[in-house]
Amino acid sequence: xxxxxxxxxxxxxxxxxxVSKNAQLLIRAGFVHKExxxxxxxxxxxxxxxxxxxxxxxxxxxDIGGQELKLTAxxxxxxxxxxxxxxxxIVDNWFKxxxxxxxxxxxxxxxxxxxxxxxxxxxxSYKDLPFSAYQFQTKFxxxxxxxxxxxxxxxxxxxxxxxxxxTQEEHDIFYGKAKDAYVRIFDRLGIGEETYLTFASGxxxxxxxxxxxxxxxxxxxxIYVDKEKGIAVNEEVYNDEVLxxxxxxxNNLVKExxxxxxxxxxxxxxxxxxxxxxxxxxxxxxxxxxxGSYGLGPARAMGIITELLADENGLVxxxxxxxxxxxxxxxxxxxKTEEIYSQLQDAGVEVLWDDRDMRPGAKFAxxxxxxxxxxxxxSSRSLEAGGVELKKRTDKDGQIVNVDKLIEQIK
RNA sequence: CGGGGUAUGGCCCAGUCCGGUUAAGGCGCCUGCUUUGGGAGCAGGAGACCGCAAGUUCGAAUCUUGCUACCCCGACCA
Numbered sequence: 001x002x003x004x005x006x007x008x009x010x011x012x013x014x015x016x017x018x019v020s021k022n023a024q025l026l027i028r029a030g031f032v033h034k035e036x037x038x039x040x041x042x043x044x045x046x047x048x049x050x051x052x053x054x055x056x057x058x059x060x061x062x063d064i065g066g067q068e069l070k071l072t073a074x075x076x077x078x079x080x081x082x083x084x085x086x087x088x089x090i091v092d093n094w095f096k097x098x099x100x101x102x103x104x105x106x107x108x109x110x111x112x113x114x115x116x117x118x119x120x121x122x123x124x125s126y127k128d129l130p131f132s133a134y135q136f137q138t139k140f141x142x143x144x145x146x147x148x149x150x151x152x153x154x155x156x157x158x159x160x161x162x163x164x165x166x167t168q169e170e171h172d173i174f175y176g177k178a179k180d181a182y183v184r185i186f187d188r189l190g191i192g193e194e195t196y197l198t199f200a201s202g203x204x205x206x207x208x209x210x211x212x213x214x215x216x217x218x219x220x221x222x223i224y225v226d227k228e229k230g231i232a233v234n235e236e237v238y239n240d241e242v243l244x245x246x247x248x249x250x251n252n253l254v255k256e257x258x259x260x261x262x263x264x265x266x267x268x269x270x271x272x273x274x275x276x277x278x279x280x281x282x283x284x285x286x287x288x289x290x291x292g293s294y295g296l297g298p299a300r301a302m303g304i305i306t307e308l309l310a311d312e313n314g315l316v317x318x319x320x321x322x323x324x325x326x327x328x329x330x331x332x333x334x335x336k337t338e339e340i341y342s343q344l345q346d347a348g349v350e351v352l353w354d355d356r357d358m359r360p361g362a363k364f365a366x367x368x369x370x371x372x373x374x375x376x377x378x379s380s381r382s383l384e385a386g387g388v389e390l391k392k393r394t395d396k397d398g399q400i401v402n403v404d405k406l407i408e409q410i411k
Numbered sequence: 412c413g414g415g416g417u418a419u420g421g422c423c424c425a426g427u428c429c430g431g432u433u434a435a436g437g438c439g440c441c442u443g444c445u446u447u448g449g450g451a452g453c454a455g456g457a458g459a460c461c462g463c464a465a466g467u468u469c470g471a472a473u474c475u476u477g478c479u480a481c482c483c484c485g486a487c488c489a
Contacts, residue, residue, distance in 0.1 A: 012438055012450075013423045017481045037481065091489065144412060144487060220488080331448060361449035379448065
């Protein structure tokens with residue numbers, strides 16, 4: 001894409017009412033737009049990043065057999081009454097409204113109820129199980145205080161996967177697969193190194209749930225990390241009994257601030273009880289379906305990546321999620337650059353060409369701010385030296401590369 | 412929901428305490444000329460119901476009251 005066509009522009013100053021690093025940079029670079037506190041829209045560059053993140057998640061979910069669907073954000077009171085979660089005493093972050101005829105409705109903050117109710121239409125026999133389904137859905141949470149930019153919003157996209165199994169053993173197998181898939185997702189998102197499988201409180205049906213916590217200053221949780229073993233314990237369950245149970249030595253644990261990037265949760269029969277979601281087994285007995293839920297917020301992941309990788313000059317995107325792989329910059333040499341731009345595009349390389357008539361310094365500053373992994377500069381100086389200058393966003397200096405070798409260099 | 416802070420062109424801000432010509436400056440934007448390897452220079456120009464609503468006053472960005480929004484700390488985060 002030619003940058004002159006991009007309707008967003010970079011800003012030199014962040015709005016003063018944004019304090020969090022992720023929101024400051026994402027707004028300055030034109031990735032997101034703040035509609036109100038805790039409510040952010042995604043602009044072309046930001047939406048490209050979001051789509052890349054969602055695609056990675058989608059591939060890993062499909063890989064473990066997840067079937068993508070899309071439930072509704074708008075929910076009726078009736079469904080939620082079955083688990084008592086319509087009650088404002090029990091759930092205090094509802095956005096509730098009503099239809100013209102007075103029917104009470106709400107904007108869902110999660111979808112266990114909706115999907116369990118839905119599955120009553122499709123699950124009847126042991127032959128129907130196991131399976132899992134997921135969606136990317138806009139969730140609404142009427143938080144009393146939004147904070148940390150895009151990391152804790154009142155409206156946000158969430159990937160939520162739900163599993164349906166016949167037995168605990170069958171559930172445990174899938175749970176393990178989901179856990180592995182999450183590890184792969186965070187690796188692919190470029191934050192695997194700092195993301196720890198974390199033991200947290202489990203609820204009624206299992207001793208622990210698992211969170212994926214990324215060590216990060218903007219986080220809201222405190223975890224105790226065993227870096228050797230690569231696992232952590234959430235402060236909420238941090239006690240001698242738990243440490244003994246997990247065979248962790250207090251002396252090997254480091255206290256860290258962390259952001260919850262994802263969580264996986266065994267639900268047991270909590271929801272199948274409430275909705276009477278049963279199947280008939282081989283012995284003609286009615287059995288409750290065993291469920292699990294697995295959440296991961298792509299926008300929060302985007303915020304975490306920003307917080308973790310950005311430097312003083314701007315955003316730094318891992319290749320897998322970058323809005324464009326290459327930021328092409330010309331200093332004069334329009335025709336030659338047009339040629340290279342076409343070659344890159346023909347080779348399938350996603351490239352943002354800063355074709356604007358601006359001084360070099362301004363283009364460099366924008367390229368740093370936007371944070372594409374590779375910067376390619378075409379100038380009379382580079383051409384005389386034998387090609388174009390190729391520089392990684394994370395490197396200080398670039399190198400001259402022959403135009404014919406450029407594509408293989410950035411593969 | 413408790414406590415603290417802020418609100419002035421698209422963005423950063425001065426001015427408010429102590430009321431008084433036309434609300435200053437920077438970024439960005441428009442025009443022209445010059446400029447081109449780290450946010451260019453000169454000249455000219457456009458853009459503001461000073462968060463909203465009342466009130467005090469001859470006169471309000473400035474004082475008073477109410478409201479709203481935003482940020483921070485805490486509580487909450489099923």
